[in-house]
Amino acid sequence: MNPFVLAAEMLALQREQWRPSHVVRERQWRLLRSMLAHAYDTTPHYRSAFDARGITPADIRTPDDLTRLPILKKRDLRAPDGLFARGYKRESLHKSFSSGSTGEGATTYFDDRAWVIGRFLVKLRARLACGLRPWHNAALFQWIPNEPSFLRRRILRQLAFGVHEPLDQTTDSLVSFGPHALYGFPSYLTRLAPVAAGRVRPRFVFTSGELLTERVRETIASGFGAEVFDIYGCTEMKEIAWECPARSGYHVNADSVFVEILTQEEDGVPAGSIVVTSLVNRAMPLIRYLVGDSGSWIPEACSCGRGLPLMRPSLGRLADYFILPGGGEVSPYNVMDPVEALPGVAQFEIVQDRTDHALVRVVPSATFDEDTKREIVRGLAPVIPGMTITIEVVDEIRPEKSGKFRIVKNTAFSDS
Numbered sequence: 001m002n003p004f005v006l007a008a009e010m011l012a013l014q015r016e017q018w019r020p021s022h023v024v025r026e027r028q029w030r031l032l033r034s035m036l037a038h039a040y041d042t043t044p045h046y047r048s049a050f051d052a053r054g055i056t057p058a059d060i061r062t063p064d065d066l067t068r069l070p071i072l073k074k075r076d077l078r079a080p081d082g083l084f085a086r087g088y089k090r091e092s093l094h095k096s097f098s099s100g101s102t103g104e105g106a107t108t109y110f111d112d113r114a115w116v117i118g119r120f121l122v123k124l125r126a127r128l129a130c131g132l133r134p135w136h137n138a139a140l141f142q143w144i145p146n147e148p149s150f151l152r153r154r155i156l157r158q159l160a161f162g163v164h165e166p167l168d169q170t171t172d173s174l175v176s177f178g179p180h181a182l183y184g185f186p187s188y189l190t191r192l193a194p195v196a197a198g199r200v201r202p203r204f205v206f207t208s209g210e211l212l213t214e215r216v217r218e219t220i221a222s223g224f225g226a227e228v229f230d231i232y233g234c235t236e237m238k239e240i241a242w243e244c245p246a247r248s249g250y251h252v253n254a255d256s257v258f259v260e261i262l263t264q265e266e267d268g269v270p271a272g273s274i275v276v277t278s279l280v281n282r283a284m285p286l287i288r289y290l291v292g293d294s295g296s297w298i299p300e301a302c303s304c305g306r307g308l309p310l311m312r313p314s315l316g317r318l319a320d321y322f323i324l325p326g327g328g329e330v331s332p333y334n335v336m337d338p339v340e341a342l343p344g345v346a347q348f349e350i351v352q353d354r355t356d357h358a359l360v361r362v363v364p365s366a367t368f369d370e371d372t373k374r375e376i377v378r379g380l381a382p383v384i385p386g387m388t389i390t391i392e393v394v395d396e397i398r399p400e401k402s403g404k405f406r407i408v409k410n411t412a413f414s415d416s
């Protein structure tokens with residue numbers, strides 16, 4: 001994107017957040033209707049979805065009318081051909097892969113503008129709002145740290161660290177890097193905080209990906225002596241909503257997404273579920289995408305004065321903690337991590353079905369073999385010391401009654 005267009009997009013985002021909330025909502029609705037028309041005109045999937053219901057985009061006049069359209073689920077993204085808009089070449093699009101909380105991988109494709117807005121500009125707006133400045137260093141904690149690009153290192157001043165590195169080693173690296181901001185999962189940052197306390201002094205900590213309880217927030221804030229801001233997002237939509245310094249809730253990025261919180265059960269999806277429509281991704285329109293979390297609206301205006309709507313996600317990503325035979329808990333994210341990146345695994349769930357036993361159910365992909373099994377055990381065993389591991393190959397993994405997948409379950413300590 002050319003730098004003048006980029007600057008203009010950023011200025012527009014900066015201005016938009018301060019408009020009165022009814023103006024923000026009206027503009028958001030116009031963008032949504034434009035996206036519906038575009039999807040209907042250019043994608044086989046939405047053309048047939050509208051046709052099957054005997055409606056056209058003109059019939060969607062109010063937000064309530066959206067329930068006439070189907071909910072898009074992750075499995076729909078696994079065969080995405082019908083979702084591509086005419087006129088876009090798949091190989092020229094940006095893509096994001098998500099193994100996701102459902103245990104099923106899928107790739108989302110973005111056109112240039114959607115990518116720049118979702119990946120960089122709305123994030124920049126949110127971080128600026130919290131006090132982060134472009135010259136600040138940021139440390140990112142990731143499952144598999146990617147080799148930082150020139151853009152990340154030099155322009156965004158970011159360095160990535162793996163969450164499996166020894167904590168004292170990471171602390172040493174952080175001391176020499178001197179980050180002003182940390183980005184990571186709450187469960188990781190609560191482990192890092194006591195080790196890095198006093199040596200690493202960021203001004204801001206940004207969390208995402210897991211439920212941030214008040215206790216965890218306090219542990220991270222006091223451990224690092226920094227302010228903690230939580231971010232809500234998903235791979236398919238990028239950042240959806242974020243906390244401003246007033247922390248009255250999470251401001252929805254109304255310029256890039258339209259969020260619905262279902263008021264009643266729809267298509268087996270329970271009330272309270274969050275579904276999101278992208279307002280910017282025209283290459284692969286995603287309309288009413290089921291994120292897999294629940295949430296609620298906050299009707300009050302935020303004291304910061306922004307007109308962006310306020311919500312509170314209650315990360316319903318269903319996952320249990322493992323409880324070790326020797327005592328101690330292991331975060332579900334640490335349990336699923338060694339398994340979810342393996343190419344031989346199409347879908348999986350991990351169950352602590354006895355106090356000292358983990359059952360890994362795997363739907364194999366074409367590349368699954370004995371090595372895959374060995375790698376699962378090799379990766380998982382150190383995470384859950386004292387437990388034996390059994391691998392069971394299955395044809396399918398059924399969702400919970402709620403329609404969600406519980407990717408890490410503990411049936412030994414909780415009946416579910």
Ligand SMILES: [Zn+2]
Pocket residue numbers: 244245246247248251302303304305306
């Ligand atoms: Zn605010």
